[in-house]
Amino acid sequence: MDPERLRQLLEAVARGEVRPEEAAAQVAAATGGTAPIADAVLDHARDARTGVPEVVLGEWKTAEQVAAILQGLASGGRGALATRIAHDKADAVRQLVPEAEHVAAARALVIRGAPRPHAGTIAVVCAGTSDVPVAEEAALTAEFLGATVRRVTDVGVAGLHRLLGRLPEIRSADAVVVIAGMEGALPSVLAGLTDRPLVAVPTSVGYGVGVGGFVAMAAMLSSCAPGVTVVNIDNGFGAAVAAVRAARPRQ
Amino acid sequence: MDPERLRQLLEAVARGEVRPEEAAAQVAAATGGTAPIADAVLDHARDARTGVPEVVLGEWKTAEQVAAILQGLASGGRGALATRIAHDKADAVRQLVPEAEHVAAARALVIRGAPRPHAGTIAVVCAGTSDVPVAEEAALTAEFLGATVRRVTDVGVAGLHRLLGRLPEIRSADAVVVIAGMEGALPSVLAGLTDRPLVAVPTSVGYGVGVGGFVAMAAMLSSCAPGVTVVNIDNGFGAAVAAVRAARPRQ
Amino acid sequence: MDPERLRQLLEAVARGEVRPEEAAAQVAAATGGTAPIADAVLDHARDARTGVPEVVLGEWKTAEQVAAILQGLASGGRGALATRIAHDKADAVRQLVPEAEHVAAARALVIRGAPRPHAGTIAVVCAGTSDVPVAEEAALTAEFLGATVRRVTDVGVAGLHRLLGRLPEIRSADAVVVIAGMEGALPSVLAGLTDRPLVAVPTSVGYGVGVGGFVAMAAMLSSCAPGVTVVNIDNGFGAAVAAVRAARPRQ
Amino acid sequence: MDPERLRQLLEAVARGEVRPEEAAAQVAAATGGTAPIADAVLDHARDARTGVPEVVLGEWKTAEQVAAILQGLASGGRGALATRIAHDKADAVRQLVPEAEHVAAARALVIRGAPRPHAGTIAVVCAGTSDVPVAEEAALTAEFLGATVRRVTDVGVAGLHRLLGRLPEIRSADAVVVIAGMEGALPSVLAGLTDRPLVAVPTSVGYGVGVGGFVAMAAMLSSCAPGVTVVNIDNGFGAAVAAVRAARPRQ
Amino acid sequence: MDPERLRQLLEAVARGEVRPEEAAAQVAAATGGTAPIADAVLDHARDARTGVPEVVLGEWKTAEQVAAILQGLASGGRGALATRIAHDKADAVRQLVPEAEHVAAARALVIRGAPRPHAGTIAVVCAGTSDVPVAEEAALTAEFLGATVRRVTDVGVAGLHRLLGRLPEIRSADAVVVIAGMEGALPSVLAGLTDRPLVAVPTSVGYGVGVGGFVAMAAMLSSCAPGVTVVNIDNGFGAAVAAVRAARPRQ
Amino acid sequence: MDPERLRQLLEAVARGEVRPEEAAAQVAAATGGTAPIADAVLDHARDARTGVPEVVLGEWKTAEQVAAILQGLASGGRGALATRIAHDKADAVRQLVPEAEHVAAARALVIRGAPRPHAGTIAVVCAGTSDVPVAEEAALTAEFLGATVRRVTDVGVAGLHRLLGRLPEIRSADAVVVIAGMEGALPSVLAGLTDRPLVAVPTSVGYGVGVGGFVAMAAMLSSCAPGVTVVNIDNGFGAAVAAVRAARPRQ
Amino acid sequence: MDPERLRQLLEAVARGEVRPEEAAAQVAAATGGTAPIADAVLDHARDARTGVPEVVLGEWKTAEQVAAILQGLASGGRGALATRIAHDKADAVRQLVPEAEHVAAARALVIRGAPRPHAGTIAVVCAGTSDVPVAEEAALTAEFLGATVRRVTDVGVAGLHRLLGRLPEIRSADAVVVIAGMEGALPSVLAGLTDRPLVAVPTSVGYGVGVGGFVAMAAMLSSCAPGVTVVNIDNGFGAAVAAVRAARPRQ
Amino acid sequence: MDPERLRQLLEAVARGEVRPEEAAAQVAAATGGTAPIADAVLDHARDARTGVPEVVLGEWKTAEQVAAILQGLASGGRGALATRIAHDKADAVRQLVPEAEHVAAARALVIRGAPRPHAGTIAVVCAGTSDVPVAEEAALTAEFLGATVRRVTDVGVAGLHRLLGRLPEIRSADAVVVIAGMEGALPSVLAGLTDRPLVAVPTSVGYGVGVGGFVAMAAMLSSCAPGVTVVNIDNGFGAAVAAVRAARPRQ
DSSP, X not given: OOHHHHHHHHXXXXXXXXXXXXXXXXXXXHHTOEEEETTEEEETTHHXXXXXXXXXXXTTSOHHHHHHHHHHHHTTSSOEEEESOOHHHHHHHHHHOTTOEEEGGGTEEEXXXXXXXXXXXXXXXXXXXXXXXXXXXXXXXXXXXXXEEEEEESOOGGGHHHHHTTHHHHHTSSEEEEEEOTTOOHHHHHHTSOOSOEEEEEOSOOOGGGGGGHHHHHHHHTOSSTTEEEOOTTOHHHXXXXXXXXXXXXX | OOHHHHHHHHHHHHTTSSOHHHHHHHHHHHHTOEEEETTEEEETTHHHHHSSOOOEEOTTSOHHHHHHHHHHHHTTTTOEEEESOOHHXXXXXXXXXXXXEEEGGGTEEEEOOSOOOOOOEXXXXXXXXXXXXXXXXXXXXXXHTTOEEEEEESOOXXXXXXXXXTHHHHHTSSEEEEEEOTTOOHHHHHHTSOOSOEEEEEOSOOOGGGGGGHHHHHHHHTOSSTTEEXXXXXXXXXXXXXXXXXXXXXX | OOHHHHHHHHHXXXXXXXXXXXXXXXXXXXXXXXXXXXXXXXXXXXXXXXXXXXXXXXXXXXXXHHHHHHXXXXXXXXXXXEESOOHHHHHHHHHHOTTXXXXXXXXXXXXXXXXXXXXXXXXXXXXXXXXXXXXXXXXXXXXXXXXXXXXXXXXXXXXHHHHHTTHHHHHTSSEEEEEEOTTOOHHHHHHTSOOSOEEEEEXXXXXXXXXXXXXXXXXXXXXXSTTEEEXXXXXXXXHHHHHHHHHSOOO | OOHHHHHHHHHHHHTTSSOHHHHHHHHHHHHTOEEEETTEEEETTHHHHHSSOOOEEOTTSOHHHHHHHHHHHHTTSSOEEEESOXXXXXXXXXXXXXXXXXXXXXXXXXXXXXXXXXXXXXXXXXXXXXXXXXXXXXXXXXXXXXXXEEEEESOOXXXXXXXXXXXXXXXXXXXXXXXEOTTOOHHHHHHTSOOSOEEEEEOSOOOGGGGGGHHHHHHHHXXXXXXXXXXXXXXXXXXXXXXXXXXXXXX | OOHHHHHHHHHHHHTTSSXXXXXXXXXHHHHXXXXXXXXXXXXXXXXXXXXXXXXXXXXXXXXXXXXXXXHHHHTTSSOEEEESOOHHHHHHHHHHOTTOEEEXXXXXXXXXXXXXXXXXXXXXXXXXXXXXXXXXXXXXXXXXXXXXXXXXESOXXXXXXXXXXXXXXXXXXXXXXXXXXXXXXXXXXXXXXXXXXXXXXXXXXXXXXXXXXXXXXXXXXXXXXXXXXXXXXXXXXXHHHHHHHHHSOOO | OOHHHHHHHHHHHHTTSSOHHHHHHHHHHHHTOEEEETTEEEETTHHHHHSSOOOEEOTXXXXXXXXXXXXXXXXXXXXXXXXXXXXXXHHHHHHHOTTXXXXXXXXXXXXXXXXXXXXXXXXXXXXXXXXXXXXXHHHHHHHHTTOEEEEEESOOGGGHHHHHTTHHHHXXXXXXXXXXXXXXXXXXXXXXXXXXXXXXXXXXXXXXXXXXXXXXXXXXXXXXXXXXXXXXXXXXXXXXXXXXXXXSOOO | OOHHHHHHHHHHHHTTSSOHHHHHHHHHHHHTOEEEETTEEEETTHHHHHSSOOOEEOTTSOHHHHHHHHHHHHTTTTOEEEESOOHHHHHHHHHXXXXXXXXXXXXXXXXXXXXXXXXXXXXXXXXXXXXXXXXXXXXXXXXXXXOEEEEEESOOGGGHHHHHTTHHHHHTSSEEEEEXXXXXXXXXXHHTSOOSOEEEEEOSOOOGGGGGGHHHHHHHHTOSSTTEEEOOTTOHHHHHHHHHHHHSOOO | OOHHHHHHHHHHHHTTSSOXXXXXXXXXXXXXXXXXXXXXXXXXXXXXXXXXXXXXXXXTSOHHHHHHHHHHHHTTSSOEEEESXXXXXXXXXXXXXXXXXXXXXXXXXXXXXXXXXXXXXXXXXXXXXXXXXXXXXXXXXXXXXXXXXXXXXXXXXXXXXXXXXXXXXXXXXXXXXXXXXXXXXXXXHHHTSXXXXXXXXXXXXXXXXXXXXXXXXXXXHTOSSTTEEEOOTXXXXXXXXXXXXXXXXXX
């Protein structure tokens, strides 16, 4: 940590302008260590180790926990992201962290920070209208990590011509995220039509035997087209991280 | 039963040329009743009720049972069919019923009989080389029931262009049987490209999460393309029966 | 598209009477192309390819999305259908699309359009009172697609005589849709009593080991009576499409 | 134990005509205690507690273990039974226990003993030829326990008329065991046609989604006809015990 | 049907005191035929065929449907029963059928009718406090069918001594219903301690791997103690019917 | 039971100061017998048999049942504990039993009693913030049973360095409870780094393929590190009991 | 296709030195079309479309089919690969295609062809000795596709220090394939320690609850470490293709 | 490592009496490091870290791999153990490592070494004769790790009195391993009767719904008796390790 900034920070603590916990978190964030807060230990070094900072998985956390972790993570100046945030919880968090922006289409909260290095171009392709929320989670995450995103929506296999017309956009991206529910056939078809790294995301859109997305997931893993890799159901976030790992220029 | 034929049959019994059991089976077959043999009760009236005669499912039956039932069913003069017959069992049955022909590609035994009314044209489409045995079971069954069969093989979705070139043959059939293992995506793609009745057959070709064909089956049932109907895994026989029900002219 | 109608449409756009998006959808609907609207790409050519127009699966879509797609699909003049619409969502859609009729028994919204060619007669047979909503979805869909429907209700296997008295109505239809929950035995019994194409629909009516309808579905797929084909749980819509494919006269 | 018999036994031990272990087992069998042998503790009091003696489940035991337990159990004079004995193991056991009879159709070994009190009449009804081995296990067990057995074979639901003709035999039994694989519909149909205690046995006859008999089992448990009770897959033995519990006269 | 009663009924119809539908149901109930009402076909002959009248499974039916079927069934004078009725639905039904009594502990509605012949004594044994609602459903059903019921509650295997003290009451009943959730071990232990017909009911009381009662059900089916028969999860009703079939005196 | 205390108790009953039921429970608690209350039979001897008193599993019980059992158990003077108590139910119980303390973080109610013997030191290690409620249930239970607890929170394997820094605290405990959801990898890693008895608790924190905690549970059971033992999903209570059994000094 | 080479080929056909089928396959391979052989349609254009040529999945194919497809694919001069070849089948294929080399450690057959462009460096990391066959399949595939491979073996999480010592080799690769059975924890740990694209391969090494590799697969999909992508169980081939897609330089 | 021993070892290498690889393994074993051999990296420090040395899981390893790892592990002088060794593989390993003893009843190979510190007394309790192989694996492992073992065999819950007579032996052990297949009820019953640490091992003894041991495992995890901990199916080895962790005196 820059000594001058450290000195200023400590003086602010001395003046009572900054609480000691917040100062501790800022120091940890800047130096890549870990920072314990209530019920959590922030892993500020994750960005350095993996190229992707810690992100909050909001589903089972209280609004207070999400708020505290978001603030802790953002204290390093590079912003912070929380996913799987229901509408009500988003409102509660924003009472505590007004600088957090609610991206409802992606069910996420984001605090914008300093720009990250460009991480390539990623095509986010989704099969149906019902899959859009997962696609938006992937797109927002990829953009947060520095990528340019191209959205290709509602091109499921029941009407193949919709997909074929969009192939050039997909083939020229650096990596492709493909999102589908129901029988999950789109990644198999697309993997046979492009040479790009391809991450398939099954969604929980389905009913009867397909309820919960397990069939879509299993179908993607069983793909007869080689090169399809798969993440967990509805895990748009994880797919974006994997796509960025593949797309960004090697340093 | 034609009285003259009955009289002749009984005289043959009297002369010792025909065993009584065999005569009983022939009478039952001709009159549409049931005929008990060892461990089984033949349902000769099924053809009249459903348009499809009883067929032997050979998998768990002994060679002796298969032979006895085949002979009983064939005694009516319209032939008989047994499916899911392993190679060794086929040999053993043919020792007992030499007139039965072994169609190894379909894992079946068939006794040819009087021709049945034409039951339309059925396209049997299969995704990969490994699915061929199920396709041949479907094709043989459809032919046994009076249909004309068109075989379209190895047109899986990983190389879509292979399928697209065969569409005219498929679209002009009266009904379509589509066979696929792995992720089972072919019926979804094809159902969006034809207006024909379409029966999907998942196969047990798959490994890992796809082992046993359950994923292919579930994917077909979850199809986003309406009009796909599904039969049990590897059930080429049942698919052919369903396709014949749909394809044959209404009487 | 009829040039005169096109000209009039464009003039209406010029006069501000028709929004450009709506005009685009009408052109696409009339010419069989695809038409992108918010979050969706309408597949107007599906009717020509498959004999069945695109239908809205409403379960995961917002009321706004359902309304927009219904209007887009109906712009071609042949009506539109949306299934799996909960009561509240139906009300919200009808605020936006007052011409949509809510068929509550079938959980569907329908916009009536120009009549379609007659698609044969379909018997919709259901095992119990609890299965009626799925049966009504099938019946409404079949009627929307041009078929005549016969309803045969509450004829489950625990009281066989109820079924046997209705057999003539069922046997004389062009195709049969059979709907059952719990142990799903009705299609097996019925397939042994008719020669018609038969589509079985498992329902989610069941509890304990039968919860969700998986047992009914698996039992139907395991049927010892050949010719039973199966669609997804509660998929009355898909069963009707398959029945219409089999029942309608070959053109 | 009768003192005179005990005295004679001990004298035989003294003369070396009876091994001590065998004498210990005989004493235990006669007095209703437990008797430890290698790797097992015989439960001679089970007959008094439950009305059914201990029976050997042979599947995972070595031939030596089966032989030792059979002999121990039979030492009380009322015979002994071992089920799920493969053909090879039966031969090996009979080398050690020549008085054991191999009932191949039931995959069982039996040592006949003193007759048991009459345990009523039990109808053993089975759906198909492939289910016969389980039916024979049930029939043999019921006979071993003192019941009279009526066999009704190959009356599955795909040809209902076969069943309807046998109803009087079934309805007049004291209890009914119903055996079926595949979709397991027979118990539902039969439970609606009789007032007798009814035990359903799913069999492992099935393939694809029905492999292993789980679908038949679940369908029986989901039966819409009340009064169906179910035992484990292929458990003809357990079904016979339950039927005997219900059928035998109350003492 | 008694001609005098029929004449009186028809006169009442003529006078407008009885609606024709109601009269039709009464005739059917008295003559053992079927009676169609809205969405249902009453099976009045079931009592004669199976010894148990039709009972309403209320879970997926509307209050209106439950009310109509209850009234139709009760029209024969022997009362009627509806199970799996949530509290709110019970209130709604009782608005329509005030003579129905709500037995909240059993989640059931009952209309008392003429007494039925005595059906023996049944012990209803349950493992824990949480299993009581299922036990009460079984007890109410057994009483409705004419049996005397003994309740033995909270005697699970974690404290065996609680069970052992109640054995005499259990052993002297004509049949036993055993109810347990979690690991479902109680029927195994009890089946080794009595010779009575024994019906095990798994309950949905369980969490984690035991959620929904599937583990309890499977454990009961896997019981090492012979003679345990099993019904569906939470199916107290079906267990009572099976126990009555076994317990009632043979006529 | 101390005769003097018994005499005083009975006199209090005679004076109407103590209800008979309460007195019965106190006698049972003091003498180690069982005590029947409404819908339950208290097992006061469990503490003597197993070293752990009966604890109330509150999930499916009514507030009235929880209150009655808590009071009955506490009547012996050593306190009482109820787990899996939702917030609303806790309030309702406390209306009836004001001396019960609501520990919201552990979803539990506790009545403090006489101190128990020291039961060793237990480390409660949890992988993520979302797992804290289960960890707190384990910690509260262990403390209730006399153990000293060390909490180690948010040390999941995605940031290994967080765990490595806490190893000395863990290694010096008498037993370790390890709590994780998602992929459940933490017990495997930790079991390779300590020689302490280790009980793993999977949590229901997970989504998609991991929903409900089954994957975490199965992964822990499949651990390649020997010595990992597992309890049911979210069963912090059971894990604490097992840890106390291992940690407490042998008497 | 080069006209001179085509002319020479046709002259060889004319001289009887090359069979017409073989010539047809060579032309197709060179021109990127499809080539039908017995039971298969070769997809020579796949390399151009996806950057990876068609590879033979040998598991369900006969030796004759594998041989024919291998030869067809190799006719283009760039070699061919067949995976999942049991030892016996490998011998049978090599009788027909002696130029195929059997790589037993990878259960594969390979025909070496012209070198492909360099596809980067891939680390193949595996958890245990039992996982080596899958690792070798991945390594051979990656090398066949032009990559350099680093093998890191037996570094499972039960002994973390084995992994930590190899991190530099892993971190400096272009992509990482991680292979593990049992609880499948290694990818989670490794994904937190590197920024490389990471493809996880579950193996079927496991028993009990982990049998078949489903637990390892599900654990990898549930990973708390973002960026883990997963392929089917034992699919070393698919993982290598995905890794090559990510690792090779963008052209 | 003792310098004198090291010097001698190196001199032996120099003389060609000891191969360098073997010397490297001996050094590693003595110093607690890791030692790479073909396809494996021995973890000699595991004993120091966890109190239990590395043990070979033999199921998927070749005889050559098992032999090499056994020798490597034994080079430290404290013996070595390999589990899950089929009879044929045991013979093959003993050709290579004659000092390994085959304990057939436990399906294991053991090389005896220097005695380990006493690890307490462990009761190994098993439900049936078929569970003995798993019990013997547990017993052998516990003895290898220094414990005294008491075997209590064939005391399943169908005959409770067999168990009750052995309780004193069980209660006085330091820890208890309980082994059962089928419905897996024994640990629940036993956990209510002892205060000892208790590790339950489900076995794969079961059929039908219980096949593979999953039901026994799930029942144990669902136990209503607190304090039951569970290991993987048939994992006698892991249970013994866990029992030793709990039983051995704290150092």
